[in-house]
Amino acid sequence: MLRYLFAKLFSRLFHRQGEPTPGRPREYPSQGVAYPYALAAFLFFGIQSLVATAGALDQVIPDLPVPVPFEVGRSIHLNLAIFWPLLGAMGLAYYFFVAEAGTDLASRRLARGQFLIFTLILLLDLGALSLKLTEGREYLEAIPPLDWALVLASVIFAYNLGRTYLKHGVPRGRPTLLAFLLGAITLVAFFVPNLFFYPHPAADEIVKFWVVHLWEEGSLELVATAVLAAVLLAVLGEGRAAIEGALWLELFLVVASSILSTAHHYYWIGLPSYWMWIGGVFSGLQLVPILLLTFSAAKGFRRGRWRRLDPASKLSLAMVASSVFYHLTGAGLLGFTLAIPRLNLYAHGTYLTSAHAHLALFGAFGLMILAGSFYVLTRHLELSRAEGRRAWLGLALVNLGLVVMGGALALAGFLQAYLWRVVGGDFMEVQGLIRPYLGLRAAGGAFFAVGDLLLVWAILAPAWRQRHLFLRELAFWRA
Amino acid sequence: MPRKAWGLTVLLLITLLVFAGLLALSWLRIRPATVPGEVVAGKRVWQKYGCVECHTILGNGGYVGPDLTHVAGSRQEKDLRRFLTTPARMRPHARRRHPPVKPTEVEALMAYFYFLDRLQVKGWPPRTVLETEISAPDPDQGTREGDQE
Numbered sequence: 039m040l041r042y043l044f045a046k047l048f049s050r051l052f053h054r055q056g057e058p059t060p061g062r063p064r065e066y067p068s069q070g071v072a073y074p075y076a077l078a079a080f081l082f083f084g085i086q087s088l089v090a091t092a093g094a095l096d097q098v099i100p101d102l103p104v105p106v107p108f109e110v111g112r113s114i115h116l117n118l119a120i121f122w123p124l125l126g127a128m129g130l131a132y133y134f135f136v137a138e139a140g141t142d143l144a145s146r147r148l149a150r151g152q153f154l155i156f157t158l159i160l161l162l163d164l165g166a167l168s169l170k171l172t173e174g175r176e177y178l179e180a181i182p183p184l185d186w187a188l189v190l191a192s193v194i195f196a197y198n199l200g201r202t203y204l205k206h207g208v209p210r211g212r213p214t215l216l217a218f219l220l221g222a223i224t225l226v227a228f229f230v231p232n233l234f235f236y237p238h239p240a241a242d243e244i245v246k247f248w249v250v251h252l253w254e255e256g257s258l259e260l261v262a263t264a265v266l267a268a269v270l271l272a273v274l275g276e277g278r279a280a281i282e283g284a285l286w287l288e289l290f291l292v293v294a295s296s297i298l299s300t301a302h303h304y305y306w307i308g309l310p311s312y313w314m315w316i317g318g319v320f321s322g323l324q325l326v327p328i329l330l331l332t333f334s335a336a337k338g339f340r341r342g343r344w345r346r347l348d349p350a351s352k353l354s355l356a357m358v359a360s361s362v363f364y365h366l367t368g369a370g371l372l373g374f375t376l377a378i379p380r381l382n383l384y385a386h387g388t389y390l391t392s393a394h395a396h397l398a399l400f401g402a403f404g405l406m407i408l409a410g411s412f413y414v415l416t417r418h419l420e421l422s423r424a425e426g427r428r429a430w431l432g433l434a435l436v437n438l439g440l441v442v443m444g445g446a447l448a449l450a451g452f453l454q455a456y457l458w459r460v461v462g463g464d465f466m467e468v469q470g471l472i473r474p475y476l477g478l479r480a481a482g483g484a485f486f487a488v489g490d491l492l493l494v495w496a497i498l499a500p501a502w503r504q505r506h507l508f509l510r511e512l513a514f515w516r517a
Numbered sequence: 518m519p520r521k522a523w524g525l526t527v528l529l530l531i532t533l534l535v536f537a538g539l540l541a542l543s544w545l546r547i548r549p550a551t552v553p554g555e556v557v558a559g560k561r562v563w564q565k566y567g568c569v570e571c572h573t574i575l576g577n578g579g580y581v582g583p584d585l586t587h588v589a590g591s592r593q594e595k596d597l598r599r600f601l602t603t604p605a606r607m608r609p610h611a612r613r614r615h616p617p618v619k620p621t622e623v624e625a626l627m628a629y630f631y632f633l634d635r636l637q638v639k640g641w642p643p644r645t646v647l648e649t650e651i652s653a654p655d656p657d658q659g660t661r662e663g664d665q666e
Contacts, residue, residue, distance in 0.1 A: 097581060100610045100611060101610050101613055108570070108581065109567050109571055109579070112571075113570055170567070172564075173564060174565060174566070174569060175564060175569065176577060176578055176579075179567070211521075211522055213521070216522055220529075237549060237552040237556070237557040238548075238552050239560065239636070240547045240549075241544070243575060244540065244544075246577075286521050289525055290524075293528050294528060297536050298532060300536070306575060306576055306638050306639055306641035308638050310542065313539070313543070383640070383642075383643050384643060387576030387584055388580070389580060392580065459642060459645065461647065462645025466583070466609075469609075470609060473609075
């Protein structure tokens with residue numbers, strides 16, 4: 039079924055512009071609310087890579103004069119890594135939920151207001167972190183008032199989708215709608231326990247991973263999977279039964295594996311040994327949907343009518359392909375290997391984990407959200423030929439950077455695990471020995487950042503020419 | 518709702534119940550309510566300074582500085598106190614120094630480090646080859662004793 043889904047996706051979704059489109063979906067006015075979300079996701083993605091590159095350089099060039107201390111830069115980098123995909127996922131959920139529900143959003147005002155709240159939270163968070171106002175929890179550095187505001191924005195998101203779902207005539211049994219709703223509700227449910235202070239470090243770690251793991255491999259993955267299927271369904275308007283069958287399978291596998299695979303974060307934090315068994319088994323189970331996805335994608339590519347696609351669609355397709363590649367290698371294979379308790383004993387707390395984190399973020403949902411956001415933006419914007427070339431070059435550099443960065447971190451991590459964890463070398467001396475690999479990581483990061491900026495430039499230039507679209511969708515008081 | 522939707526809901530609920538049950542068992546084992554006040558104050562100091570951006574505890578955090586889970590058990594207390602209040606230059610930097618911690622906060626932070634050191638973390642980090650060799654009995658010693666006999 040997944041094979042069918044991808045074959046149809048690649049051959050039919052990315053049609054040549056201007057051609058008659060079979061089953062072209064009806065456009066709903068409220069889908070426009072997704073536009074600022076998609077644009078902002080690209081913009082913050084650009085900022086994240088700049089901050090990250092500065093941090094990577096600071097690590098390999100001693101006493102490098104940088105405007106912010108390393109610890110501040112890292113907290114900004116981590117917060118952006120959570121916020122921009124979340125922002126993009128929310129916009130895409132709004133766009134495709136409407137298409138799938140066959141009705142306008144319950145409230146466009148709420149969706150626009152939510153965007154403004156969310157963007158304000160993000161800007162205030164960046165400001166607070168720059169002033170060293172931190173909660174001091176990795177990935178969850180935002181200060182409590184901003185956390186509460188984030189809950190408010192997430193509740194608005196779930197409420198708006200829920201009210202739309204309950205509107206008269208909405209087909210409530212559609213798996214896409216359920217996946218979006220489930221994603222939205224679990225975003226709130228997993229975050230709320232993190233509003234509180236936990237005196238015990240192990241308790242703190244337990245709850246932290248309900249966001250760090252369950253948001254990324256649960257809630258956001260549900261949204262990303264639903265986006266993929268909803269795009270296909272919206273454009274095709276046919277083959278719904280097969281596509282929905284494939285999506286049901288995905289949803290069952292994600293639900294069955296993602297929650298209990300949180301266990302692989304609980305091996306060494308002072309909890310009972312049963313978490314090792316659970317983590318090993320369910321992290322292995324997470325590989326099944328990834329392998330299915332990769333196999334189906336490969337089949338779909340062969341069947342795809344590449345030459346007939348318009349430039350913007352080709353680029354979106356390339357982002358989807360990149361996402362599948364990193365999903366398989368970084369999230370799937372590397373993640374599964376690191377979750378084996380005997381190996382994790384040595385790899386935990388080394389750059390191997392960092393390699394996995396970088397590749398998995400872009401594989402599981404990052405590049406899929408960029409692909410979806412690019413799709414949404416190019417429904418509104420016309421890219422010139424030069425901008426198209428710039429975007430292609432950007433994506434190529436992003437991929438090159440990610441491969442170099444992931445590879446260098448994996449090598450550094452392997453050496454670090456051996457020299458420090460196995461042999462017993464001094465931590466700082468080992469850091470010195472692996473510095474060339476960290477330098478390579480910084481070079482990969484620089485490639486990534488340049489590619490990222492080219493991609494953002496290719497989107498921002500036409501967005502600036504048609505800035506009235508953005509401003510129109512920002513006017514939250516409009517009905 | 519179709520049967521599949523109900524099935525998904527039931528699967529989600531079962532998974533969440535199993536997860537919650539296992540967590541409850543773990544929670545009972547670590548007994549978070551019994552953490553001493555000085556340790557809680559130390560954890561707040563740890564969070565206030567954002568130490569996790571450069572150091573790991575329990576293996577989670579930044580990798581530019583060493584893991585501090587067992588720092589209290591592997592370093593002299595007076596050295597640690599001196600480092601925290603009057604920080605030394607940070608290797609490999611020539612000028613950059615570790616941010617200082619207020620003397621009033623060092624006490625709490627030390628209590629936190631001692632608490633971390635006592636956590637049962639299933640033998641993590643693993644014993645290294647050097648540690649094993651140092652703690653193993655010297656094979657030559659037995660021979661010498663045998664010779665004496």
